[in-house]
Amino acid sequence: MLVFAVQFDRFGPSEVLTVGAFPEPHAGRGEVRVRVRAAGVSPVDVALRAGRSPSSEKIDLPHIPGVDAAGVVDEVGPDVTGTAVGDEVFGAVDVSRLGGASAEFAVLKFWAAKPPSMSWEEAGASGTSVETATRTLDLLDVREGATLLIDGAAGGVGGVAVQLAVARGARVIGTGSPANQAFIARLGAIPTTYGQGLPERVRALHDGRVDLALDVAGAGSLPELITLTETAASVVTIADFTGPRLGVRLSLGEFGGEPSGHHGLAAAAALFEEGRFRLPVQEVFAMAQAARAHALAERGPRQGKIALTAADSW
Numbered sequence: 404m405l406v407f408a409v410q411f412d413r414f415g416p417s418e419v420l421t422v423g424a425f426p427e428p429h430a431g432r433g434e435v436r437v438r439v440r441a442a443g444v445s446p447v448d449v450a451l452r453a454g455r456s457p458s459s460e461k462i463d464l465p466h467i468p469g470v471d472a473a474g475v476v477d478e479v480g481p482d483v484t485g486t487a488v489g490d491e492v493f494g495a496v497d498v499s500r501l502g503g504a505s506a507e508f509a510v511l512k513f514w515a516a517k518p519p520s521m522s523w524e525e526a527g528a529s530g531t532s533v534e535t536a537t538r539t540l541d542l543l544d545v546r547e548g549a550t551l552l553i554d555g556a557a558g559g560v561g562g563v564a565v566q567l568a569v570a571r572g573a574r575v576i577g578t579g580s581p582a583n584q585a586f587i588a589r590l591g592a593i594p595t596t597y598g599q600g601l602p603e604r605v606r607a608l609h610d611g612r613v614d615l616a617l618d619v620a621g622a623g624s625l626p627e628l629i630t631l632t633e634t635a636a637s638v639v640t641i642a643d644f645t646g647p648r649l650g651v652r653l654s655l656g657e658f659g660g661e662p663s664g665h666h667g668l669a670a671a672a673a674l675f676e677e678g679r680f681r682l683p684v685q686e687v688f689a690m691a692q693a694a695r696a697h698a699l700a701e702r703g704p705r706q707g708k709i710a711l712t713a714a715d716s717w
C-alpha cells in the first residue's frame with residue numbers, strides 16, 4: 404500500500420518540501436507503528452533538508468523529514484509489551500534513520516502513553532526534546548537545591564529542560580533573546596539575556612552561585628559557563644562540538660552511544676497530568692504546509708516547538 408508523507412528529493416530551501424507517496428512502513432522488533440496525528444519540526448530536520456548537516460550525506464533521497472510523532476497505534480512489532488493497537492502514544496522514530504515522522508504512518512522506536520488532555524500537537528512535537536532534556540539533566544545529576552544555568556532556555560529542548568529541572572527542585576536560570584524573557588519566566592526559570600557579559604549578568608541576578616550549566620544553544624558560551632560553574636565537569640552541551648576540547652561533556656544520545664533519556668517520556672506525561680509540565684508549541688501547520696513550518700523554524704526567536712498536524716485526507 405502507498406501512503407502519504409512530507410518529502411524532499413533534493414537538498415535546498417524549505418520550498419523543496421512536497422507531499423509524496425511511499426510504501427507503507429512496518430513496525431520492526433520493539434517498535435510500534437502509529438497513524439500519525441501530529442509530528443514535530445526540529446532544527447535537525449531543517450539542517451538535514453538544507454544539506455548543511457553532517458548527516459545529510461547519510462540519507463537517501465527522497466527523504467521523509469521529522470523524528471517526533473504522536474498518533475494511534477495500528478501495528479505492534481515483536482517483543483513489544485504493554486502497548487496495544489488503538490493506544491494513543493507519543494514518541495520518536497529510531498533517530499538513526501534521521502526521519503520518517505511527518506507521514507501518514509510512522510514507526511516509533513520509543514514512546515509513552517499520551518495523557519488524554521495533552522493536545523496532539525504538544526505530544527507530536529515532544530519526543531526527542533523530552534529525551535534530550537532528561538538525558539542531559541541525568542548526566543548533570545540535577546537535584547533539589549542545585550542552581551542550574553540553561554543557555555538557550557526558550558527553545559525546543561531548553562523549554563523542556565527548564566520545566567523538568569524545576570520539577571526536580573532545582574533553581575533554574577535561563578537565557579534567551581530580549582523578546583523571550585517573560586516566556587522563560589513563565590516556564591519557571593529566572594530569565595536573563597544570552598551573549599556577551601553573561602557571567603556578570605548571572606552573578607548580579609542572585610547569590611552568584613551556579614552549580615551546573617547546560618548549553619542547548621551551541622552558540623559559543625562554554626568558556627563563560629565554565630567560569631560560572633568553576634569547573635568544566637559541571638557543564639554539558641548538546642550542540643557545541645568544541646566542548647570535549649574544553650573538558651565539557653558533549654551529549655549526543657544514541658549517536659554518542661550514551662544511555663538514553665527515553666524513560667523521561669512517561670515521567671513528563673505524569674508531570675503533565677499533575678499540571679507541572681507542558682510543551683510550549685509556537686505554531687502549528689498542516690502537513691501539506693511543511694515548507695512554511697520549516698521556513699519559520701529557520702527564523703528566531705523561538706518559543707518552543709513547531710508542530711505539523713495530519714489532515715484527515717492528504
Ligand SMILES: NC(=O)c1ccc[n+]([C@@H]2O[C@H](COP(=O)([O-])OP(=O)(O)OC[C@H]3O[C@@H](n4cnc5c(N)ncnc54)[C@H](OP(=O)(O)O)[C@@H]3O)[C@@H](O)[C@H]2O)c1
Nearest residue numbers: 555557558559560579580583597620622641642655704705
Ligand atoms: N545532542 C543532542 O542530543 C541534541 C538533541 C536535540 C537537539 N540538538 C541540537 O541542540 C540545538 C538546540 O535544539 P532546539 O530544538 O532546542 O533548538 P531551537 O528550538 O531552535 O532553540 C534554540 C535556542 O537557542 C537560543 N539561542 C539563539 N542564539 C543564542 C545565543 N547566541 N546564545 C544562547 N542561546 C541562543 C534561542 O533563543 P531565542 O529564540 O530567544 O533567540 C533558542 O531558544 C540544535 O543545534 C539542535 O540541533 C542536539
